[in-house]
Amino acid sequence: MERSRIALPIGITLDRFIKSKQDEYPNAAGELSQLLRDIALASKVVNREINKAGLVDIMGYIGQQNEAGDEQQKLDVLAHIRFSRALSKGGEAAGIISEETETFTDFKNKGKYVVAIDPLDGSSNIDVNVSIGTIFSIYKRKTKPGTKLTKKDFLQKGTEQVAAGYVLYGSSTMLVYTTGKGVNGFTYETTLGEYVLSHPQMKCPSDGKIYSINEAGLQQYSDPTIERYLTQCKKDGFTARYIGSLVADIHRNMIKGGIFLYPATSKYPKGKLRLLFECNALALIVEQAGGLATNGSKRILEMEPTGLHQTTPMYIGSKQLVKSLLGQSKKK
Ligand code: AHG
Ligand code: MN
Ligand code: MN
Numbered sequence: 440m441e442r443s444r445i446a447l448p449i450g451i452t453l454d455r456f457i458k459s460k461q462d463e464y465p466n467a468a469g470e471l472s473q474l475l476r477d478i479a480l481a482s483k484v485v486n487r488e489i490n491k492a493g494l495v496d497i498m499g500y501i502g503q504q505n506e507a508g509d510e511q512q513k514l515d516v517l518a519h520i521r522f523s524r525a526l527s528k529g530g531e532a533a534g535i536i537s538e539e540t541e542t543f544t545d546f547k548n549k550g551k552y553v554v555a556i557d558p559l560d561g562s563s564n565i566d567v568n569v570s571i572g573t574i575f576s577i578y579k580r581k582t583k584p585g586t587k588l589t590k591k592d593f594l595q596k597g598t599e600q601v602a603a604g605y606v607l608y609g610s611s612t613m614l615v616y617t618t619g620k621g622v623n624g625f626t627y628e629t630t631l632g633e634y635v636l637s638h639p640q641m642k643c644p645s646d647g648k649i650y651s652i653n654e655a656g657l658q659q660y661s662d663p664t665i666e667r668y669l670t671q672c673k674k675d676g677f678t679a680r681y682i683g684s685l686v687a688d689i690h691r692n693m694i695k696g697g698i699f700l701y702p703a704t705s706k707y708p709k710g711k712l713r714l715l716f717e718c719n720a721l722a723l724i725v726e727q728a729g730g731l732a733t734n735g736s737k738r739i740l741e742m743e744p745t746g747l748h749q750t751t752p753m754y755i756g757s758k759q760l761v762k763s764l765l766g767q768s769k770k771k
Pocket of ligand 1: 509538557559560561562563653683684685686711
């Protein structure tokens with residue numbers, strides 16, 4: 440047959456993949472599957488809005504600040520609305536806490552799950568066409584379905600996540616997620632409007648030669664371990680890569696191997712990254728892919744959250760690199 444007429448297979452779409460995983464559990468009611476599909480749908484809408492950001496007047500600041508005091512941009516707000524709406528209409532999530540809101544929203548339904556989300560990560564990169572992302576964590580609610588949600592439903596340790604993922608709006612758009620049994624990555628096929636399995640069973644290389652840190656703030660870092668570690672990296676021939684979009688920095692290190700560091704600084708004495716919206720999801724994904732994520736003294740996933748917008752230092756990535764950083768800190 441003429442080569443051009445061979446119908447090559449499309450591959451496994453996200454919907455089919457989720458369904459096949461659900462079928463492995465005969466008693467699963469499909470609620471988590473539906474919730475993941477709702478998130479995927481919202482991410483497609485956000486992807487569309489990001490792609491046309493330069494064409495319509497949705498770029499730039501909206502003139503408000505979010506809880507952490509960052510300038511909110513229109514796309515932050517739009518993404519928040521898209522994900523909240525998809526989840527509330529989907530009916531499987533009982534509520535949501537987003538980086539963009541002070542407290543959680545109760546959808547007042549019978550859903551068993553709650554979602555913590557950074558709807559748009561790396562927002563300072565929007566105006567300059569650099570990769571941005573979405574980060575999400577899914578937990579089973581602690582209180583009884585059908586009753587009022589409480590803070591307790593959201594203040595759960597990362598180990599309690601039933602699923603977590605990120606979407607990277609990059610040179611291509613990807614959705615990467617885990618339900619605690621490995622990590623799978625899907626690339627968005629725009630003409631089909633479908634995510635297609637492109638990175639099955641992702642593994643973070645156990646070693647690497649990339650470090651990612653906002654080194655400009657180094658003199659502010661209270662912990663001398665970091666400086667010592669970076670000096671060692673330089674001696675060992677590392678290269679530095681820092682995008683300033685956490686999802687993009689982590690994704691690159693997941694593929695190429697590397698370590699991402701965001702320590703406490705004088706500007707952010709307790710670290711900048713948010714435990715519930717950013718760190719827990721990425722820690723679960725990286726650990727599920729064979730890497731490590733720590734706050735310097737404890738696994739990120741084992742931190743007991745006390746506040747919805749709590750921040751933490753985070754060191755995350757290839758196992759050997761994180762171990763060697765922790766080794767440096769023992770030399771204090
Ligand atoms: P967000 O856009 O959701 O507020 O997150 C920005 C975060 C994260 O994506 C990135 O790694 C970090 O801020 C960059 O911080 P610095 O500019 O301080 O390096
Ligand atoms: Mn973020
Ligand atoms: Mn954000």
